[in-house]
Amino acid sequence: DIQLTQSPSTLSASVGDRVTITCRASQTIYRWLAWYQQKPGKAPKVLISDASSLESGVPSRFSGSGSGTEFTLTISSLQADDFATYYCQQYSTDSSFGGGTKVE
Amino acid sequence: QLLESGGDLVQPGGSLRLSCAASGFAFSTYAMSWVRQTPGKRPEWVSAISSNGRSTYYADSVRGRFTISRDNSKNTLYLQLNSLRAEDTAVYSCAKVPTTDVLWFDPWGQGTLVTVSS
Numbered sequence: 001d002i003q004l005t006q007s008p009s010t011l012s013a014s015v016g017d018r019v020t021i022t023c024r025a026s027q028t029i030y031r032w033l034a035w036y037q038q039k040p041g042k043a044p045k046v047l048i049s050d051a052s053s054l055e056s057g058v059p060s061r062f063s064g065s066g067s068g069t070e071f072t073l074t075i076s077s078l079q080a081d082d083f084a085t086y087y088c089q090q091y092s093t094d095s096s097f098g099g100g101t102k103v104e
Numbered sequence: 105q106l107l108e109s110g111g112d113l114v115q116p117g118g119s120l121r122l123s124c125a126a127s128g129f130a131f132s133t134y135a136m137s138w139v140r141q142t143p144g145k146r147p148e149w150v151s152a153i154s155s156n157g158r159s160t161y162y163a164d165s166v167r168g169r170f171t172i173s174r175d176n177s178k179n180t181l182y183l184q185l186n187s188l189r190a191e192d193t194a195v196y197s198c199a200k201v202p203t204t205d206v207l208w209f210d211p212w213g214q215g216t217l218v219t220v221s222s
Contacts, residue, residue, distance in 0.1 A: 001164075034208040043197055043212035044147065055210065087146060091207040094163065095149035 002026055002090050004098035011103050019075040021101045023088035028068045032092035035064055035073045038100075039084045047086075048073065078103070105129065106198050111216030118188050122216055124181040124198030132156075132176035135204045138183050139212065140194035150196070151183065152204045159204055166192075188220045 003026040013019050023033065031051040036044035046055050048064040051071060061076045075082055088098040110122040124136070137152040151172040152161045160172050171184040181198050195217050199209035 032206075036209075043214055044209070045212075046208060046210040049208050089147075089208060094161070095207040097146040097148070099146050 002029060002093055002096055004088055004090055004096055006086075006088060006098035006101050009099065009101060011101055013078050013103060015078055015080055017078045019078050019082075019103060021073045021086055021088075021103075023066075023071045023073070023098050025069045025071075025090055025092075029090045029092035031067050032090055033064075033066070033071050034089045034091065035062075036087045036089065037082075037084045038087065044087060075103075105211060106200070106213030108196065108198055108213045108216040111196065111218045113219045113221065114188055115222050116189060116220055118220070120185045120188065120218060122183040122185065122196055122218070124183075124213060126179045126181065126198075126200075129200070131179040135201045136174060136181045137199050137201045137207060137209060138172060138181075138196055139199055139209060140192075140196045140218075141215075142194045148194070149207060152201060152207060153181070154204050161204055185218065188218075190220050192218060193220045194218060 005024045007022050033051045035048040038044040047058050047062050052064045063074045065072050085100045085102045087100050105128040107125045114120050135154050138150040139147050140150050141147040153172045157174045169187045173182045195215035197212045197215040199212045201207050
């Protein structure tokens with residue numbers, strides 16, 4: 001099974017900050033990685049697929065990069081609506097999720 | 105666009121059938137999937153099915169106990185849960201996926217709660 005490790009698990013930030021979340025895979029997943037945002041009581045919403053493809057309707061302040069085993073999600077200027085938990089997910093072999101990063 | 109139902113409290117070893125009613129897109133042309141999540145924990149992929157229903161895939165944790173199916177005439181996805189265990193307790197959501205080889209999930213339904221307890 002492919003394990004995904006996210007860091008940090010919790011991140012304290014302020015509106016306007018640049019925020020970076022890292023996701024490391026236990027083996028290469030090429031670019032088969034998605035990022036999700038989840039707010040309390042809601043289903044996750046996909047932000048990015050294929051490591052760096054921004055999904056329709058997602059603000060351009062979100063970006064993804066990386067390949068192989070190391071990936072990052074960057075929020076260029078944190079907005080009030082961005083306080084949430086973020087998950088990475090690999091789909092190279094079946095599917096698995098990282099442990100999440102809570103942005104507070 | 106995706107509305108799950110069928111979740112309930114069930115005893116260990118029991119069975120349950122979940123449904124997911126789809127609307128607003130061409131259901132019969134998309135692969136579909138089930139994902140589960142326990143509050144405060146990471147999501148876990150459970151199962152996927154091709155657009156025509158002929159190909160099915162399962163996570164190791166549920167293979168042999170759960171069965172995914174679909175009825176394209178009713179725009180509905182199903183998950184039959186058998187031999188339930190306490191660790192199957194979760195909110196089960198259905199989601200649309202690009203293909204059964206490309207399992208990223210968009211959108212997700214709000215989910216239905218399955219609780220396995222005596």
